[in-house]
Amino acid sequence: MTESEGSGQPLANTREYSVSELSRALKRTVEDAFPFVRVRGELGPVKRHTSGHIYLDLKDEGAVIAGVIWKGTAARLAVAPEQGLEVIATGRITTFPGQSKYQLVIERLELAGLGALMKLLDERKRKLAAEGLFDAARKKSLPFLPEVIGVITSPTGAVIRDILHRLADRFPRRVLLWPVAVQGERAAGEVAAAIRGFNALREGGAVPRPDLIIVARGGGSFEDLMAFNEEGVVRAAAASAIPLIAAVGHETDTTLIDFAADMRAPTPTAAAELAVPVRAELKAQTLGLEQRLLRGMHRALDQRRTRLQDLTRALPRREDLMASQAQRLDLASTRLAAGLFRLVQRQQTRLAETGAKMTPRLISEAMRRGADRLTDLSRRQVLATRRRLENAERALTAAARLAETLSYRATLTRGFAVVRGADGQLRRLAAQIHAGEPLRITFADGDAPATAASEGEAMPQPQRRPKTAPPRKGGQGTLF
Structure with a gap:
């Protein structure tokens, strides 16, 4: 026991901690008490460090908890943290001794509330993307100057008026309007049916088939634009054989149909600008190209004329070429x-x-010598032909003897036979023959029918023919 200076009171025998020891003890206590927690709140400021770690605040009406997402976890998050999102964070509580504060080490992040709807759309987007509906290779190029443009939007809103007005200013085209509801329960089905309906029109029919489709809607809340996030609308847009421009909401609004469309326009007016070029600009561009072409042709002709004149001066005169x-x-x-x-x-x-x-x-002597030579050649030809025929006859005889030797019929003359079943197929093994099966046996002098006996059945003895004496020469018989 010791006494405090000037007080005379004894001090308790209490252990003294260093700052680091106390910080570590608190860290162990907090981590042991909260090894796994799920916290719901709104994301405050989100800071992404150059190291790859993410630092953020999770708050509600009464408190704020600091949070950290390590680099390895941040790369695996299904939801990208953004300020204002309502989320459910899963992780563990720990302390940071360097600043004497506690924080949530986040291992998983989910959307909550409106964020839950965002999560649903995010999952739908990943599903459709996995099917290849958003692939750039599937997207079709827009026609340069479509003859007929199909517009899918509300017939009473300002959108259709803006599109028609913009088309009239740039390059008037024929427009087919397919009226649909652009929000509410019927909107998704009507928009999908309109896309399929335009694609079902036949070329050269009473109603012309559009060369380009514009799906348009003005701005609105997140819930107002939900019809253009429906899977049926996205699939219809991706399956459209006609190039399609999606112009839903304002520039900051994004729906799933934007990813499936062949082109996304930030506004309906911008969609009309993407659909057709400016006629006046085309005229000016064509005129400029024509002038450039004429200037180029004149320059080329002048250059070739100058070159031809230079070559002409270098050539010798025609008289000089022909004189020699x-x-x-x-x-x-x-x-x-x-x-x-x-x-x-x-x-x-x-x-x-x-x-x-x-x-x-x-002349007579030459003719005689020619006749003698002709006679000699004829004799030699006859001899040569005879020798060739004899050699061919000997080769043919040898081949015939060889064929007779190799033939199975020569084998039959030595006592062998060929056994065939009723189906005409050879029976090479005894196991292939069944009792009672009709057989046909081929001998050297012809065929004979037979029937297979069962195993153990006695074979019938052949009847011997009575021996008869051969007839004597001279035609005289015998008394016996």
Whole structure:
């Protein structure tokens, strides 16, 4: 026991804690008492640190709890934390000794209240995205200048007037209006039916088939736009064979049909601007392209004309090109006449020499030698043909003997037989034959019918024919 200075009162024998020891003890106590909690509240300011961790406040009318989501958990969250969302946070309570405060380490985050509806839409969006309804590869390009535009919206609202007015300003087109309810219980079914109805129209029918569809609605609350989040509307938009523009709400509003449509417009007026170009701009652009084309053609012609003139100056004169060739032609023509005369003289000389050699005796001798050679060739041809025929006959005889040797009928002459059933199929094994089955046996000299006996049944003995003496030569018989 000790006494306090100047008081004379004894102090209790109490353990002294360091700040760190007390902080750790409090941390263990809090974590042991609240290892798993679910807290419902509204998200306050959300701060995303460069490290990847998320720091936020979870509050209600009377209190605020600090929360932290570690980097690894933040990447797996199904709901992205944003200020103002009502959520249910699941995790554990711990303390942060560095600032002497407690906080909620969040492991899971769910939407609550209106957030629950957001969760439903988020799950629906993931489901439809998994089916590929939002894939960019499925989206169709918009026609540059559609002849007929189908509009699905309320017939009495300002939306249809804005679209018609904007189309008239930019490029007037034929518009087909399919009136529908744009909010309430009937809205989703009517919008989906309208999309399918436009797609069902036939080309060249009484009602023209639109080249482009605009699904439009003005701004409204989250609940007012729910019809355009329904699965039936989204599927109808994704299945549309006609390119479709979704223009629902204001620029900040987003519905599921925006993801399934081929193009999203922030407002109905913007949808009309996406649907058609500005006619005046097209005229100006066409005129500008025409002028550019003409200027380009003139430049190209001028360049080629200049190039041709340069090449022409570099070429020699026509007279210079032809003079040398004309001189060579004159020389050749002169030499040709003299050459032809000499050739004729040589041929006449050869003809005379050949005529002198062709006497009747020489001609007869040449004919005799030709006849002898022809006779010899004929004799040799006959001999060669005979030898080839003999060789072919010997080869054919050998092949016939080989075929006879390999034939199964040659085997039959050695005492074998071929057994077939009533179906004509061969019976190669005894196990393939059943008792009483009719058989056909082929011998060397023909076929004989037979019936298979059962196992153990006595085989009938063949009847022996009486031996008869062979007839004597000379036609005389025997007395016996």
